[in-house]
Structure formats: C-alpha cells, structure tokens
Amino acid sequence: MAPYEALYGRKCRSPIRWFEMGESSLFGPDLVHQAVEKVKHIPERLRITQSCQKSYSDVCRRDLEFQLELVHPVFHVSMLRKYIRDPSRIVPVENVQVMEDLLYEEIPIAILDRQVYKLRMKEVASVKVLWCNKNVEKVTWEAEKTMKAKYLHLFQPEGSI
Structure with a gap:
C-alpha cells in the first residue's frame, strides 16, 4: 500500500x-x-x-498592549534581601498526617457565622468555618448541610455535651 x-x-x-x-x-x-x-x-x-x-x-485577533506604569519589567538581583530564618514558619514533619494519595485532612475549629442565600425557588444555608492546619488558620464558607453531616459536634451547644 x-x-x-x-x-x-x-x-x-x-x-x-x-x-x-x-x-x-x-x-x-x-x-x-x-x-x-x-x-x-x-x-x-x-x-x-x-x-x-x-x-x-x-x-x-487583537493586539495586546500592556501598561507598565508602576511596574518595571526588569527584576534586578540588587532588589533581593537576605533571608532571615523564622522558626515559627517551619512545620514539623512528624505532625503532618499525609494519606497514601498525598492528601491531608483539615480540622474545623469553630463555626463563626451563618448565612442563608435566597434563590428563586429555595434557600441555601452556609456557615463560616474556621479551619486549622497546624500553624495556619483560614476561614471559608461551606454548605451547612455537608458540615452537619461530617462535623455535628460543632453545631451542638457547649453545655449539652
């Protein structure tokens, strides 16, 4: 062929x-x-x-034009500073629990706020969750339904346990 x-x-x-x-x-x-x-x-x-x-x-097609008014396109070595070691930023390796698929579980500390989004036909409840990842704390909005399913203890009053 x-x-x-x-x-x-x-x-x-x-x-x-x-x-x-x-x-x-x-x-x-x-x-x-x-x-x-x-x-x-x-x-x-x-x-x-x-x-x-x-x-x-x-x-x-359109031509792209960039306005570099405040940012200079050249990075010079003289702008670097010496790194000062900060022991509080080091995460101890033995405290991190990494699973086989290289993921780790973040632990919620508290529920900070509750909010209800009103859509046309339904209402969606969200909660503001404070997460702890060893040295860093962060806050995200999560669905209340899924958080109650996984972490019911966060929704119970302190004296009822």
Whole structure:
C-alpha cells in the first residue's frame, strides 16, 4: 500500500486522471503540457486559501498592549534581601498526617457565622468555618448541610455535651 493510500484511504490520483474522460485519449507532449499547467494552478489556489484564512483570523485577533506604569519589567538581583530564618514558619514533619494519595485532612475549629442565600425557588444555608492546619488558620464558607453531616459536634451547644 502506498503511503498516500494508507493516509487518506484512497489511491493517489496521478496527473493522467486530472483531466476529463474525453481527454484521456491524449498522449505525448500535449498530456505533459496540460499536467504542468494544472500543477501551476496549485500554488495560486493555496495562496488564495491562505489569504482567506489570514483575513478571517485577523478579524478575530487583537493586539495586546500592556501598561507598565508602576511596574518595571526588569527584576534586578540588587532588589533581593537576605533571608532571615523564622522558626515559627517551619512545620514539623512528624505532625503532618499525609494519606497514601498525598492528601491531608483539615480540622474545623469553630463555626463563626451563618448565612442563608435566597434563590428563586429555595434557600441555601452556609456557615463560616474556621479551619486549622497546624500553624495556619483560614476561614471559608461551606454548605451547612455537608458540615452537619461530617462535623455535628460543632453545631451542638457547649453545655449539652
């Protein structure tokens, strides 16, 4: 199988089959001359197609311009400072509980706030949760339903335990 046939799934059309069926009786220099004329049209048609594609892409494309008023595009070594070691920023390795899939579980400390979002047909309750990750504390809004399912002890009053 020829490479062209393997790639396109059909046989390659040789220059002899580029002509109409009635012209197939031509042989000799006339056939070669007509084949050369047909081949000359190929670069012209490619050029037309490329210009059409370029005009289409030029309509969709915009030039990006950046305003570097306060930020200089060059970072110089003289702007660096010496690193001062801070022991409070070091996380002890033995305290981090990493699972087999390289994830860790964050522990919620408290519920700080509750908010209800009113949509057209329903209401969605959210709670503001304070999370503890060893040395860093962060706050996120979570769905109240999922938090009650996982951490019910955070919603119970202090004296009821």
